[in-house]
Amino acid sequence: MLLIRDINRLKKMIKRAKNKEKKIGLVPTMGFLHEGHLSLVRLALRKSDVLVVSIFVNPMQFAPSEDFRQYPRDLNRDMRQLRDEGVDLIFYPDTKRMYPPDYATAIEVQGLDQVLCGMSRPHHFRGVTAVVLKLFNIVNPDIAVFGKKDYQQAVIIKRMVKDLNLGVEIVLGKIIREKDGLALSSRNIYLSQKQRIDAVVLYESLQWIQRAFKNGLRDRKKALTKIRGMIRHRGGQIDYVEAVNKETLKPVRRLNKGTLIALAVNFGRTRLIDNTILR
Amino acid sequence: MLLIRDINRLKKMIKRAKNKEKKIGLVPTMGFLHEGHLSLVRLALRKSDVLVVSIFVNPMQFAPSEDFRQYPRDLNRDMRQLRDEGVDLIFYPDTKRMYPPDYATAIEVQGLDQVLCGMSRPHHFRGVTAVVLKLFNIVNPDIAVFGKKDYQQAVIIKRMVKDLNLGVEIVLGKIIREKDGLALSSRNIYLSQKQRIDAVVLYESLQWIQRAFKNGLRDRKKALTKIRGMIRHRGGQIDYVEAVNKETLKPVRRLNKGTLIALAVNFGRTRLIDNTILR
Numbered sequence: 001m002l003l004i005r006d007i008n009r010l011k012k013m014i015k016r017a018k019n020k021e022k023k024i025g026l027v028p029t030m031g032f033l034h035e036g037h038l039s040l041v042r043l044a045l046r047k048s049d050v051l052v053v054s055i056f057v058n059p060m061q062f063a064p065s066e067d068f069r070q071y072p073r074d075l076n077r078d079m080r081q082l083r084d085e086g087v088d089l090i091f092y093p094d095t096k097r098m099y100p101p102d103y104a105t106a107i108e109v110q111g112l113d114q115v116l117c118g119m120s121r122p123h124h125f126r127g128v129t130a131v132v133l134k135l136f137n138i139v140n141p142d143i144a145v146f147g148k149k150d151y152q153q154a155v156i157i158k159r160m161v162k163d164l165n166l167g168v169e170i171v172l173g174k175i176i177r178e179k180d181g182l183a184l185s186s187r188n189i190y191l192s193q194k195q196r197i198d199a200v201v202l203y204e205s206l207q208w209i210q211r212a213f214k215n216g217l218r219d220r221k222k223a224l225t226k227i228r229g230m231i232r233h234r235g236g237q238i239d240y241v242e243a244v245n246k247e248t249l250k251p252v253r254r255l256n257k258g259t260l261i262a263l264a265v266n267f268g269r270t271r272l273i274d275n276t277i278l279r
Numbered sequence: 280m281l282l283i284r285d286i287n288r289l290k291k292m293i294k295r296a297k298n299k300e301k302k303i304g305l306v307p308t309m310g311f312l313h314e315g316h317l318s319l320v321r322l323a324l325r326k327s328d329v330l331v332v333s334i335f336v337n338p339m340q341f342a343p344s345e346d347f348r349q350y351p352r353d354l355n356r357d358m359r360q361l362r363d364e365g366v367d368l369i370f371y372p373d374t375k376r377m378y379p380p381d382y383a384t385a386i387e388v389q390g391l392d393q394v395l396c397g398m399s400r401p402h403h404f405r406g407v408t409a410v411v412l413k414l415f416n417i418v419n420p421d422i423a424v425f426g427k428k429d430y431q432q433a434v435i436i437k438r439m440v441k442d443l444n445l446g447v448e449i450v451l452g453k454i455i456r457e458k459d460g461l462a463l464s465s466r467n468i469y470l471s472q473k474q475r476i477d478a479v480v481l482y483e484s485l486q487w488i489q490r491a492f493k494n495g496l497r498d499r500k501k502a503l504t505k506i507r508g509m510i511r512h513r514g515g516q517i518d519y520v521e522a523v524n525k526e527t528l529k530p531v532r533r534l535n536k537g538t539l540i541a542l543a544v545n546f547g548r549t550r551l552i553d554n555t556i557l558r
Contacts, residue, residue: 007444102527105442108385130443137444163384164409165286165416248381 061127340406
């Protein structure tokens with residue numbers, strides 16, 4: 001397993017692999033890997049000949065008020081985990097090489113990046129699209145794997161890939177959860193014991209709406225009001241609870257099969273997201 | 280010579296050429312080719328094994344009030360000229376395939392795209408960067424050739440290429456002029472005979488500042504005031520006349536070797552640009 005920091009060195013290695021007709025895979029991460037990331041890695045390993053896992057806490061997707069500095073990091077543990085999975089290449093770029101002082105380019109996916117998480121984090125997705133586009137240009141992958149927990153991110157990246165004629169297949173891996181249902185997140189370690197228990201309400205509320213939808217509930221307002229109540233009752237401060245079209249991310253009038261239910265909730269200073277697609 | 284409309288067909292052809300280690304060149308144009316374009320084509324032919332010349336009047340870089348519909352087009356003449364130059368491939372994409380109804384992605388090169396031409400054409404460069412990035416992703420060129428007449432465009436594209444880690448070498452071709460000095464432009468055909476004669480003042484004013492600089496003029500205000508006067512005297516309505524750093528595009532305090540003198544002037548409804556670098 002190789003840990004590569006230099007962008008041009010990685011580009012050259014990829015070019016050699018491409019010349020041998022190897023299929024290149026990419027899993028972009030911010031490190032501090034958990035089973036959610038590892039499930040994406042396993043999916044990518046099955047679908048590629050040479051897999052690059054990038055570890056880069058991308059400053060551009062954090063607002064000044066957010067947790068960029070505090071974001072958890074543990075490179076040695078990440079490396080051990082990736083070695084155990086059989087990963088070939090880790091790309092661990094230097095922040096100053098990724099964003100030199102004169103860096104000036106932003107990518108906007110208009111209409112998709114100002115809703116849901118884009119409301120409370122107005123510059124977040126510009127940072128995501130910029131770093132993902134840079135990684136695509138550096139790694140030149142045939143496939144790239146993202147998680148469904150960041151569903152809006154996946155929708156935005158897919159649209160960017162289509163709009164910009166990038167030849168990357170975007171593969172989505174499912175949400176991995178703790179035994180009690182809490183979606184895995186690097187930020188879960190911020191939670192107090194009480195908050196950790198309360199946060200299960202996110203999963204419970206998504207389970208509830210799936211059942212209610214199965215039993216005939218179609219009224220958007222009724223459904224969302226009920227979920228908001230469930231979450232507030234457990235001490236969550238709601239950023240948003242929404243029912244949207246899973247491609248356009250526009251609010252739906254009535255719940256339908258395929259409607260995306262997405263939520264973002266703060267427990268104390270920790271912001272958690274989760275989602276489900278009605279089936 | 281092949282005229283290709285289908286994006287995927289072109290992508291496949293390029294992939295085959297790349298597998299044979301051919302060096303791919305790209306000259307993006309909006310058609311209605313003149314000697315300025317052809318000089319870029321000749322430059323690109325010398326620097327590549329397989330050359331793609333794209334012809335696409337990009338709606339995204341025109342404001343609703345601008346001349347997208349009236350922009351001159353003559354595909355047959357363009358094809359004849361390119362065949363005579365020995366061009367292999369013309370890419371002539373369909374507007375609806377380039378920008379489907381759900382197209383949503385914009386690229387901003389902040390700080391560079393809101394000055395000079397970006398002042399009076401605030402969305403122009405977003406359209407330029409989007410189409411150029413799409414063309415780069417479709418054609419995957421090793422080199423791409425642009426003209427120095429659109430100097431700001433070249434600066435923005437170079438920055439985008441660097442910021443996004445695109446592996447494209449940007450080559451700039453010099454400004455080609457009529458015998459009397461007017462820079463070639465597809466828009467020159469809009470000029471009346473009187474305007475055509477008056478428009479030479481753009482070149483004359485740039486010639487004047489080169490001479491004055493050689494003779495010791497360093498005062499920015501004095502230089503720009505003189506040029507503005509020369510242009511107004513010949514009936515030009517000034518959009519801007521500026522002296523800026525040729526990389527950051529920020530105004531300079533004093534004229535220096537390497538300072539970019541750039542101007543945009545309307546003669547009637549026809550907007551012309553020109554520039555020179557002090558030497």
